[in-house]
Amino acid sequence: MSKAVSSAGVSNSGIGASVKRREDVRFITGQGSYVSDVEMQRQTYAVFIRSPHARARILEIDASAALAMPGVLAVLSGAEMAADGIADLPCGWAVVSKDDSPMKVAPHPTMAVDSVNYVGEPLGVVIAESLQIARDAAEQVLVDYEELDAVISLAGAISAEQIYPEIPNNLCYEWALGDEAETNAAFESADHISQLDLSNNRLIPNAMEPRAAVAEFDATNDSYTIYTTSQNPHLERLVLSAFVQLAPEHKLRIIAPDVGGGFGSKIFVYPEETAAAWASKKVSRPVKWTCDRAESFLSDAHGRDHLTRVELALDKQGLFLGLRVKTTANLGAYLSLFASAVPTYLYGTLLAGQYKTPAIYVEVQGVYTNTTPVDAYRGAGRPEATYVVERIVETAARELGIDPAELRRRNFIQPSDFPYETPVALVYDTGNYGASLDKALELARYDSFAERKAEAQSRGKLRGLGFSCYIEACGLAPSQLAMQLGAGVGLFESGEVRVNPTGNVTVFTGSHSHGQGHETTFAQVVSDRLGIDLDSVEIVHGDTGRVEYGLGTYGSRSIAVGGSALVLATDKIISKCKVIVAHLLDSEADLIDFEDGTFTLRDSNQSMDFAEVAAAAYFPATFPEDLEPGLTATAFYDPDNFTFPAGTHICELEIDPDTGVIEIIQFVAVDDFGKVINPMIVEGQVHGGLAQGIGQALLEEAVYDEYGQLQTGSFMDYCMPRADDVPNFVVDTTVTPCTHNPLGVKGCGEAGAIGSPPAVINAVTDAIGIKNISMPATSEKVWRACQQSKSSSGGAV
Amino acid sequence: MKISVTVNGVDEELEITPNALLADVIRDQLYLSGTHIGCDTSQCGACTVHLNGMAVKACTVLAAQVDGQAVTTIEGIGSPADLHPMQAAFKEHHALQCGFCTPGMIMRGIDLVNNSEVLDEAAIREGLEGNICRCTGYHNIVKAMFNAALEMAPGKTTEQEVV
Incomplete structure (x- = not known):
């Protein structure tokens, strides 16, 4: 047993300890190194020429005036790029429609060639001696467009004009999961059916660091070095080589240094870093590009954007009999890297929630529109699924007059039911949903809520309380399963533990940290496993030139998959150490025990500490021929299953009916993340996720006008949560360790954003006494709902 | 144009363009990259510095305006060994x-x-x-x-x- 979980309790730096973050010092002193901080000698600056139209044909690009400006090195077009052999940007997940036809992929040139299909789509790039010159020159590039009617409305997209000649009805796929006949039969035998029409509002991720790239081509060996804001530099390298054909994989070095937040938006391979790299070869100089925030709004992949009808069938006791879901999902103008999987395999598979619903059927139409591509944003499909399930369950509870906590509890999958196979293709390994609900009810003081509601009423305020009992599938993913379902890559992770001759350790991980604190938590794992000081462990990530391989960070996978890879690597190190110790002590490896950093020959007083063994490995004076010197180990960990974090969120809020202003009084989140490596960091992840979920529920929405112009294209128009929009959070955990990874961990990065939106909206609708209100529930919408509720007895808004 | 400005206690003589923003001069001419730029509408506050001891968003100030004044950036308030x-x-x-x-x-x-x-x-x-x-x-x-x-x-x- 490791020292961290010994009976004496948690060590002050091992697994389970709230170790302060080691990466913080550079960030709080301004010494972080983000991509736009990288300066190269003789660097040039790139500014992109972007489409002002949502849909148009490119008739002519006249760059003569720009090229005549002093300091302009080149104006390069998408057509030149394509002619130079740069291929389309791929989508990495092949979804098959319910009629077995493959999804219809809209061709996605890295920069537009003949036509543009969303406002902000890049079609050319100016390279100049300074950013100012590049900006001025970009304004001098004249592009002649033939404007075409654009398809903007998601609701009308299927019957609107066809965007791509080869894609009828703008329909990428029509995907289904579950047993339709069985589900329909459940509805026929139901005593009660609840129904809701829901929209899941389109969001813009808005990591605080805008995307950026600094690229250099080395003509002496035909290789590129690309600094870029990526959550997964090896995946970027794979895509740029195997699909985009920029250069062979071994000729690409991708460095993602300090990255200022991602939330999904920096998973994808984008036109800009690809073009910057290609351009650096064309001008034989390094090229630097930093996204303006205005460009970020237009060109970072957006998130969510679903329209859904959901129906829940129940019997007289309130037991769920069947769930039927029909969703239209906006994919935007092109398929971004994982866009196809988000509203299908990351959404439909989660519709069982925490419940024993015996029959579930979901259909999803993925449609193209002339808007920015939509892809994974914190939670990616799972917030949308949770919103559907937790809104309809709350609705059913109200319609049947059953306490919403009680209705949920009645339908929970019980601890004795695990492993539990859902009707939508997942096998949950473990959980205890009643335990997190109980703890949340207690923290939220649910039994005295009625008194608080009455007291608020006496002040003229409307108080409401809303639940959300969410589940998510994390730790993406078992490669075999993911690839059977259409994933283009396996989703394992790799890690290397390199023990240095003096006994300290350099760890290389394929996971990438852009705020998650891996330099601390991963060091905790390795120091705990090897029984060495935390200060003796250094974590290296984010550089394909240093880390051998990796699939990166998304889907709350880093500790569950990347952390597990490090555990396997430390196991190999310990095994090798035992062989070395056995040799030095003239014994057998299986007679050597290891605990707290010390190797002991069983039933003897002979022992060696870790540093002594490390030194011996590199000074092999007496090693026999079959014992290799050195002490380093690499492991690839491919999980057996997803992990299933779950929990209960309870939101209590108060509405001023005269203004529609909402004050969140209390937000309780009780989450089961399995074992927790660093509780401080986990709490921080939950806080951030909750703010994003509350932002979705109350503030944020990407709005396009009918011509496809983004109306919410800056922080003045797109309402980001500010400090006074959110409360202090009440955060706690319950623990059922994951059964299939060596750390017992599940992942915590997305839970806050997944669980919170329905809790907030359930509280808003409870307060006003209405069935539905669309997100974001802005003050104006809430005020209108209050007025309408006064004059009638409720209804949808 | 030329300006004289005290940055983190050090007197600097800088040649700037009249339209240069303080945020850009701090990053691109003084190479103090701790001041970050997160938006282009003065909303996000990532570029906040002190001008004569008061917080300002460096993207809302022209470098020309700080002639003869004192600017403190994140690099000027503490060090890894001596944190503020x-x-x-x-x-x-x-x-x-x-x-x-x-x-x-x-x-x-x-x-x-x-x-x-x-x-x-x-x-x-x-x-x-x-x-x-x-x-x-x-x-x-x-x-x-x-x-x-x-x-x-x-x-x-x-x-x-x-x-």
């Missing part, structure tokens, strides 16, 4: 994740403590109106600022502890 109490509180209370908004938050936090009459949770939250963080949900930023205030100016904080 606000920097130390951010680490202690896990008030940062990706770190991008952090320099601006810290500079704003110091200004809030120095230039507020009273500092409780509500005042801190209101005082952060101009600084956006996407990672932390603000919970720990508020906590860090409150605790830094306890150390920097104990008389200004209310008794109520921010948990």
Whole structure:
């Protein structure tokens, strides 16, 4: 047993300890190194020429005036790029429609060639001696467009004009999961059916660091070095080589240094870093590009954007009999890297929630529109699924007059039911949903809520309380399963533990940290496993030139998959150490025990500490021929299953009916993340996720006008949560360790954003006494709902 | 044009263009990359620095305006071996994740403590109106600022502890 979980309790730096973050010092002193901080000698600056139209044909690009400006090195077009052999940007997940036809992929040139299909789509790039010159020159590039009617409305997209000649009805796929006949039969035998029409509002991720790239081509060996804001530099390298054909994989070095937040938006391979790299070869100089925030709004992949009808069938006791879901999902103008999987395999598979619903059927139409591509944003499909399930369950509870906590509890999958196979293709390994609900009810003081509601009423305020009992599938993913379902890559992770001759350790991980604190938590794992000081462990990530391989960070996978890879690597190190110790002590490896950093020959007083063994490995004076010197180990960990974090969120809020202003009084989140490596960091992840979920529920929405112009294209128009929009959070955990990874961990990065939106909206609708209100529930919408509720007895808004 | 400006206690003579923003001059001419640029509409606050001891968003100030004045950036308030109490509180209370908004938050936090009459949770939250963080949900930023205030100016904080 490791020292961290010994009976004496948690060590002050091992697994389970709230170790302060080691990466913080550079960030709080301004010494972080983000991509736009990288300066190269003789660097040039790139500014992109972007489409002002949502849909148009490119008739002519006249760059003569720009090229005549002093300091302009080149104006390069998408057509030149394509002619130079740069291929389309791929989508990495092949979804098959319910009629077995493959999804219809809209061709996605890295920069537009003949036509543009969303406002902000890049079609050319100016390279100049300074950013100012590049900006001025970009304004001098004249592009002649033939404007075409654009398809903007998601609701009308299927019957609107066809965007791509080869894609009828703008329909990428029509995907289904579950047993339709069985589900329909459940509805026929139901005593009660609840129904809701829901929209899941389109969001813009808005990591605080805008995307950026600094690229250099080395003509002496035909290789590129690309600094870029990526959550997964090896995946970027794979895509740029195997699909985009920029250069062979071994000729690409991708460095993602300090990255200022991602939330999904920096998973994808984008036109800009690809073009910057290609351009650096064309001008034989390094090229630097930093996204303006205005460009970020237009060109970072957006998130969510679903329209859904959901129906829940129940019997007289309130037991769920069947769930039927029909969703239209906006994919935007092109398929971004994982866009196809988000509203299908990351959404439909989660519709069982925490419940024993015996029959579930979901259909999803993925449609193209002339808007920015939509892809994974914190939670990616799972917030949308949770919103559907937790809104309809709350609705059913109200319609049947059953306490919403009680209705949920009645339908929970019980601890004795695990492993539990859902009707939508997942096998949950473990959980205890009643335990997190109980703890949340207690923290939220649910039994005295009625008194608080009455007291608020006496002040003229409307108080409401809303639940959300969410589940998510994390730790993406078992490669075999993911690839059977259409994933283009396996989703394992790799890690290397390199023990240095003096006994300290350099760890290389394929996971990438852009705020998650891996330099601390991963060091905790390795120091705990090897029984060495935390200060003796250094974590290296984010550089394909240093880390051998990796699939990166998304889907709350880093500790569950990347952390597990490090555990396997430390196991190999310990095994090798035992062989070395056995040799030095003239014994057998299986007679050597290891605990707290010390190797002991069983039933003897002979022992060696870790540093002594490390030194011996590199000074092999007496090693026999079959014992290799050195002490380093690499492991690839491919999980057996997803992990299933779950929990209960309870939101209590108060509405001023005269203004529609909402004050969140209390937000309780009780989450089961399995074992927790660093509780401080986990709490921080939950806080951030909750703010994003509350932002979705109350503030944020990407709005396009009918011509496809983004109306919410800056922080003045797109309402980001500010400090006074959110409360202090009440955060706690319950623990059922994951059964299939060596750390017992599940992942915590997305839970806050997944669980919170329905809790907030359930509280808003409870307060006003209405069935539905669309997100974001802005003050104006809430005020209108209050007025309408006064004059009638409720209804949808 | 030429300006003379004291940056982090050092006198600098700079040749600037009349339209140069202070934020760009700090980053591109002084190579102080701790001042970050997170938007182009002066909303996010990542570029917050001190001008004569008061917090300003460096993207709202022309470099020409700071001639003869004193600018302090994140690099000028403390060092790894000698952290400012606000920097130390951010680490202690896990008030940062990706770190991008952090320099601006810290500079704003110091200004809030120095230039507020009273500092409780509500005042801190209101005082952060101009600084956006996407990672932390603000919970720990508020906590860090409150605790830094306890150390920097104990008389200004209310008794109520921010948990």
